[in-house]
Structures are given as structure tokens and as C-alpha cells.
Amino acid sequence: MTGTTVERVAVLTGWGEGISALPADAARAAAGRPVIPIPRPDLAGDRFRRATRECLLGVAAVDALLREGGMPRDAIRGTSTALVYVTGGAYGASNAAFIAGSSGAPAGDARETRHAQAWAGALHFPYTAPSAMAGEVAIEFGLTGQYGILIGGAVAAIDALWQATRLLAAGRCTRALVLAVETFQECEGLYARGRWLVRRPLVEAAACALLVPGAQSAQYNVPRAPAALETLALARAGETLACAPLIALALARDGGTIGPISVTGEWRGRRAGLQWQ
Amino acid sequence: MAGATRLRAEPVALVAAGAVTPLGADLDAFWSGLVTGSDGISAIERFPVADLRVGRGGEIKKLRPLPTPRQPGCRATHLLLAAAEDLLARAEISAEPSRVAVVVGTALGGVEQLERALAPQGRPRHAAAAFYDTPTHALARRVDARGPVVTVSTACAAGATALGAAADLLRADLADVVIAGGYDALCRFVMRGFDALRSLTRERVRPFDRRRSGLLLGEAAALVLMTRDERSGDPKLGRLLGHASASDAAHIAAPDQNGRGLELAVRSAIDEAGLTPDDLDFVSAHGTGTPLNDRIEADVLKRTLGVRAHQIPVNSIKAGLGHTMGAGATLEAIMCLLATREGVVPHTLGLEDPDPACDLDLVMESPRAFRPRISLSTSLGFGGCNAALVLEGTEA
Numbered sequence: 001m002t003g004t005t006v007e008r009v010a011v012l013t014g015w016g017e018g019i020s021a022l023p024a025d026a027a028r029a030a031a032g033r034p035v036i037p038i039p040r041p042d043l044a045g046d047r048f049r050r051a052t053r054e055c056l057l058g059v060a061a062v063d064a065l066l067r068e069g070g071m072p073r074d075a076i077r078g079t080s081t082a083l084v085y086v087t088g089g090a091y092g093a094s095n096a097a098f099i100a101g102s103s104g105a106p107a108g109d110a111r112e113t114r115h116a117q118a119w120a121g122a123l124h125f126p127y128t129a130p131s132a133m134a135g136e137v138a139i140e141f142g143l144t145g146q147y148g149i150l151i152g153g154a155v156a157a158i159d160a161l162w163q164a165t166r167l168l169a170a171g172r173c174t175r176a177l178v179l180a181v182e183t184f185q186e187c188e189g190l191y192a193r194g195r196w197l198v199r200r201p202l203v204e205a206a207a208c209a210l211l212v213p214g215a216q217s218a219q220y221n222v223p224r225a226p227a228a229l230e231t232l233a234l235a236r237a238g239e240t241l242a243c244a245p246l247i248a249l250a251l252a253r254d255g256g257t258i259g260p261i262s263v264t265g266e267w268r269g270r271r272a273g274l275q276w277q
Numbered sequence: 278m279a280g281a282t283r284l285r286a287e288p289v290a291l292v293a294a295g296a297v298t299p300l301g302a303d304l305d306a307f308w309s310g311l312v313t314g315s316d317g318i319s320a321i322e323r324f325p326v327a328d329l330r331v332g333r334g335g336e337i338k339k340l341r342p343l344p345t346p347r348q349p350g351c352r353a354t355h356l357l358l359a360a361a362e363d364l365l366a367r368a369e370i371s372a373e374p375s376r377v378a379v380v381v382g383t384a385l386g387g388v389e390q391l392e393r394a395l396a397p398q399g400r401p402r403h404a405a406a407a408f409y410d411t412p413t414h415a416l417a418r419r420v421d422a423r424g425p426v427v428t429v430s431t432a433c434a435a436g437a438t439a440l441g442a443a444a445d446l447l448r449a450d451l452a453d454v455v456i457a458g459g460y461d462a463l464c465r466f467v468m469r470g471f472d473a474l475r476s477l478t479r480e481r482v483r484p485f486d487r488r489r490s491g492l493l494l495g496e497a498a499a500l501v502l503m504t505r506d507e508r509s510g511d512p513k514l515g516r517l518l519g520h521a522s523a524s525d526a527a528h529i530a531a532p533d534q535n536g537r538g539l540e541l542a543v544r545s546a547i548d549e550a551g552l553t554p555d556d557l558d559f560v561s562a563h564g565t566g567t568p569l570n571d572r573i574e575a576d577v578l579k580r581t582l583g584v585r586a587h588q589i590p591v592n593s594i595k596a597g598l599g600h601t602m603g604a605g606a607t608l609e610a611i612m613c614l615l616a617t618r619e620g621v622v623p624h625t626l627g628l629e630d631p632d633p634a635c636d637l638d639l640v641m642e643s644p645r646a647f648r649p650r651i652s653l654s655t656s657l658g659f660g661g662c663n664a665a666l667v668l669e670g671t672e673a
Contacts, residue, residue, distance in 0.1 A: 079523070079541060083524065088408070089408060091409065092391070092407070095388055095391055095407075095466070096391065096395060098466065098469075098470065099391060099392050099395055099466060100395065102465070102466070102469045121473055125469075125470035125471075125473055125474060125530075126474075126529045126530035126659050126660075127529065128388075128466075128470065129384065129430070129432050129658075129659045129660060130409065130430045130660075131430060131431055131432040131658060131659050131660030131661075131662050132529050132659065132660050133660075134524070134660055134662075135524070135525075135526075135528075135529045135659070135660030135661045135662075136529065138524040138525070138526040138660075138661055139526050139527065139528070139529075139661070141526075142526055143524055143526055144523060144524055144525070144526045144537065144538060144541065145523065145524065145541075146521065146522050146523060146524075146545075147431070147522050147523070147524045147662065148429065148431070148438065148442070148522070149429060149430050149431050149438075149660075149662075150427060150428065150429055150430075151383075151386065151408070151409040151410045151428040151429070151430050152410045152426075152427075152428055155426075156410070156427070156428070159425060159427055163442070163445070166445050166449060170286070172521070172545070190391075190394055190395075190404040190407070191404075193394070193399070193400075193401040193404040194401055194404040194405040196405075197405055197408075220425075220449070220451055222375070222423075222424075268410075268414055270426060272425065
């Protein structure tokens with residue numbers, strides 16, 4: 001079994017692109033706003049006409065990863081790249097839109113009602129599945145290798161990172177993308193009703209980490225307390241659910257961390273961690 | 278997978294199983310329904326379907342109350358916990374809670390709760406229950422699992438992906454016992470969606486048949502108790518020898534026309550098991566009964582298994598259950614192991630006139646007296662998800 005290295009992490013948040021866009025104190029920067037949204041990425045191509053915002057954010061995050069690393073798209077194309085997608089609730093927007101459209105009830109003005117009813121059609125139903133997000137990214141970048149799709153908050157992202165290390169160690173891929181996307185804007189009212197599950201401000205985010213074989217061994221654990229990076233990511237980015245551990249990794253890399261890196265996450269009262277050493 | 282050396286994976290034991298399906302309230306009813314050719318398809322009664330083209334499916338009419346003071350308000354959770362009760366009646370969890378994990382696959386999670394949450398009188402608890410991982414956490418509480426709690430959502434391949442992820446947890450020694458499987462409940466959301474896609478047939482489901490015209494949906498939950506092989510003792514249902522997934526990268530809602538992703542998943546799973554296609558005795562196909570799926574699966578099996586594709590029994594159990602989405606692949610894996618134990622392969626309900634393009638050794642008309650040792654189970658899902666499992670059954 002081989003070790004792994006986190007070679008690169010790209011982060012897009014409602015604060016902007018990259019770690020440098022994060023405020024020092026997300027709560028203060030939010031100034032009472034419950035959600036810090038990311039605009040719909042303006043990606044070219046007819047195929048993206050029906051794609052949801054979360055799909056486009058996923059594509060944009062992988063694009064950012066390649067751009068920052070100066071990597072051509074061909075570098076990840078094919079069966080040697082694994083894709084592990086994770087989200088807490090990015091599918092909520094498309095699910096809610098499909099339900100609203102199916103109800104037949106007026107939704108705002110005539111244009112919004114037409115939009116909602118269109119969303120109840122055959123062309124949009126597949127986009128209600130979380131696998132649509134991973135599917136769009138796979139199509140866009142030609143990823144035909146192993147994949148995983150995990151649902152949950154930051155703990156699921158720890159699980160996703162662990163799965164990526166496992167795929168690499170077992171020789172099932174030579175590189176692995178761990179991609180997390182969270183959107184909140186369309187379901188803001190629902191999150192307001194389920195507020196014991198999430199903290200504020202809710203910050204939309206998309207993050208992608210590239211893992212490759214390396215010297216470090218990754219150990220999964222169940223820590224009792226958050227690692228310093230978890231606390232830092234929450235303070236600077238806000239609540240980003242499954243994106244938080246990837247933002248923590250980006251912060252560690254940005255800070256020039258040398259030696260062991262420990263990322264942790266919490267969701268529904270459960271905590272998990274991954275330590276590279 | 279190009280460019281890497283794969284390791285033969287350590288086999289993982291599947292000790293026991295539990296299920297709730299349209300064929301009945303437990304695993305015994307599931308198996309007896311399969312071998313007697315029971316049809317679990319009926320008119321859907323639990324929610325309105327009058328405005329849909331197709332209002333039939335594998336609906337579970339009587340769901341036993343759980344042995345708890347409060348019944349779950351979420352049907353998906355109820356299904357999953359009902360399968361857990363059946364499993365726990367057949368096997369005990371002999372591990373510390375911190376060494377017990379849960380890995381569950383689903384295509385829809387608790388989406389029906391989202392419909393409730395969005396209604397004018399929606400309550401906060403409905404919003405929280407709408408997360409796709411809510412039923413998994415309910416199961417973790419029920420079995421007191423304090424190890425990893427994982428929800429996978431690879432659409433209709435999720436029940437296979439979950440077993441693979443569970444095996445990885447055991448191989449990495451992150452748990453001693455994993456409760457793994459899949460579930461999905463029928464609800465208006467998914468019926469409306471598949472109805473809009475025109476994927477549902479107005480006729481009966483006929484996998485691999487010349488007249489096949491589409492699928493019907495069903496609801497179910499299925500769980501297995503998994504441990505590392507050396508820890509399992511006897512008796513056990515069997516072993517998971519290999520698993521793999523692969524993405525089509527072709528289309529969001531349709532499988533790749535050439536089945537490239539499925540082919541890679543099949544080849545990789547056989548490779549991980551340390552076997553060759555010659556070692557396979559039986560194939561449990563995804564077999565939805567849609568014109569495209571069945572043709573692609575047949576092509577992939579012929580390419581990967583060569584001449585053996587015509588010699589190995591192949592079946593699909595979806596006609597009598599409906600396509601149970603997240604539960605489907607777990608149910609099919611369980612069926613493979615029960616076929617070994619009982620020495621009988623259930624037949625493909627609805628198959629009467631095989632499509633010449635699907636010229637496989639299809640088990641039709643009646644169950645076949647045959648005891649497969651090594652089985653292959655294939656699954657496909659939205660988003661271009663493909664998964665394959667290689668299983669070894671154990672004689673009774």
C-alpha cells in the first residue's frame with residue numbers, strides 16, 4: 001500500500017475565489033446575512049443550458065484546480081482518475097424546484113411559474129439526483145474511472161478524502177479528485193427551519209482537492225474535539241458543510257504547513273478526522 | 278484501470294441479511310416470492326397517481342409497525358428500520374459500538390419529507406428529515422453504531438456501492454462489523470419524475486424480452502451484516518470478493534450506448550476478486566426491462582465473458598419487485614447468495630420471448646435447479662454510475 005499527498009486544493013466560496021478571498025471573521029463579514037451566495041458560473045456550451053447551479057459550481061471548481069496547477073484537461077481525462085463527490089445538501093435546490101413545478105401551483109409571477117413548471121419535466125428530473133453533479137463533471141472532464149458519491153456534512157467529506165486515499169493505496173486509480181459543493185440560496189427558508197443542524201452564516205462553496213500517491217500515510221480517526229484547522233475554516237469561511245475539510249486543507253497549504261496535517265469535521269453530533277503524517 | 282497495479286482484495290464475509298420488499302415483510306418472503314414467481318406489482322394507493330401515465334409499482338401494502346414506542350414519520354426511514362429488524366432477528370452484532378459502522382445507499386433519501394416541508398404547513402422536522410442521510414442516521418441510532426456512518430448516493434447503483442464501501446471499511450480495520458445495504462421508498466416525487474421521462478411501462482416489465490417497453494418502480498430496503506472473513510465463523514451467507522465502480526462520462530440520464538463504464542466496472546471487480554471470467558457461474562443483471570439498458574448489458578456481458586456469456590445463467594428480478602432503486606443492487610446480491618445456499622436460481626419474471634440481441638443463457642419460465650458458487654451482479658444509475666460486485670455463496 002502506498003501513501004498519498006494532497007497535491008492541490010481549489011476553493012470557490014461566496015467570498016470569492018481562493019483562500020485569499022476569505023475574510024478574517026466570516027460572521028462579522030456576513031453582517032447578519034444568513035446566506036452568502038455564489039453567482040451561477042457563466043460557463044459556455046449548450047450542454048450546460050439545463051445544468052443546475054451546483055453542477056456548474058462543480059465544473060468551475062475542477063477548472064480552478066487545473067488552472068491553478070497549470071494542468072491541461074487531458075491530465076485528468078480517462079480511467080486513471082477517480083472522482084469522489086460529496087455534499088450535505090446541494091441537491092436540495094433541484095429537488096425543491098422539481099417539487100414546486102410538479103405541484104402546478106403558481107410560483108411568483110407568470111415567468112417564474114413557467115420556469116417552475118418547466119422544472120417538473122423530463123429534462124430536469126435527472127438533475128434532482130446527487131449523481132447528476134458527479135455525472136456532469138465526469139462528462140465535462142472525461143472522467144471514466146472509479147467514483148464515489150457521499151452525502152453528509154463535513155464528516156462525509158472526511159470519509160470522501162479517506163476513500164480517495166484508499167482508492168490510491170489499492171491501486172484503483174493514480175490520482176483522485178475529491179469534490180465538494182454546497183448551495184443554500186434556493187433552500188434558505190428550509191435551512192432557517194432546520195437551524196439546529198447548521199451554523200451561520202451559510203456560505204456557498206465548491207472545493208476540489210487533487211490527491212496523488214505520495215509519502216504520507218493517512219490515518220482515519222474519531223477525535224473528540226475539532227482540529228485547529230476545522231476551527232479556522234469555520235471562523236474564516238463560515239458554515240460550508242462538506243466543503244469545510246477541503247477549505248481546511250487549502251488553509252493548511254496556504255499557511256505552508258509542514259509535517260502532519262489533521263483535518264476534522266462534525267455533522268449530526270458525529271465527528272471524524274483524517275491525519276496525514 | 279490504466280497505469281496502476283491493483284491488489285487482490287481481502288474477501289469480506291456477508292453473515293446475514295434482512296429485507297422488506299413488495300414480496301413480503303422479511304427475507305423469507307423475498308426469497309419464496311422470487312422462486313414462486315410472485316408478482317409484487319400493484320396499483321399505487323399511498324399517494325395520488327391519477328394524473329400520471331402509469332400508476333403501478335412495487336408498493337409495500339402492509340409495513341409492520343416497528344417495536345418502538347414512536348413510529349418514524351418518514352417512510353424511507355421506516356423501510357430501512359424494518360429491514361434492520363429482520364436482520365437483527367437473524368444475527369447479532371458482536372462488536373463494541375465504536376467498532377460498528379453503517380453504510381447505506383439510496384437514490385432518494387428522505388425526499389418525500391421535502392415535499393412535506395415545502396407544503397404550507399410544513400414543520401421544521403420535515404426540513405431536517407429531507408436530507409438524504411437522515412434515514413442512515415436513524416439506522417445508526419437503532420443499531421447503536423458509533424463507528425463511521427456513511428450514506429452513498431450513486432443513484433440506482435447505490436446498493437452495490439454501499440457494499441463495496443463497507444468492505445473497504447472492514448479491510449482498513451475501521452470497523453469490525455458493518456451494517457450495509459440500500460433502500461428507497463416510492464413517493465410522488467420519483468413517480469412523477471420517471472413518468473415524465475416516459476421510462477415507465479404501461480405493460481408488464483419484461484427484462485431481455487423482445488417486447489420489453491420499460492420499467493416499473495418499487496420500494497424496498499435490504500441490509501447485510503458484514504465482517505472480516507476470519508471473524509465471521511460459520512454459518513454465513515457468503516463473501517464479497519470484489520467490487521468496482523466506473524463512470525460513463527456520457528449522459529446524465531442514459532447509459533453509455535456502448536456500455537464502456539459498465540464493462541470497466543465488471544472487469545475491475547473480477548480483477549479485484551483475483552478471478553477470471555471463466556470462474557463466474559451466474560450473473561444477476563441490472564435488467565430493468567428498458568430497451569436500451571438490457572441491450573447494453575447483454576453486449577457488455579458478451580464482451581467481458583466471451584463464450585462463457587452464453588453458458589452462464591443470467592437473470593433479472595426487477596419484474597416482480599419493480600426497480601427498487603437504492604435497494605435493488607443489495608437485494609440482487611442477497612439473491613445471488615441465497616441461490617447458492619438453496620441451489621436454485623430464480624427466473625426472470627415477464628421474460629417469454631427473448632430478444633435475439635440479448636442472446637444469453639437467460640433463466641426464464643421457472644426457477645433453475647443450479648447452485649452457482651461465484652456470482653456477478655451489475656448495476657447502473659443516473660449520472661453514468663456503474664457498479665459490479667463479485668460474490669461467493671456458501672452452501673447450506
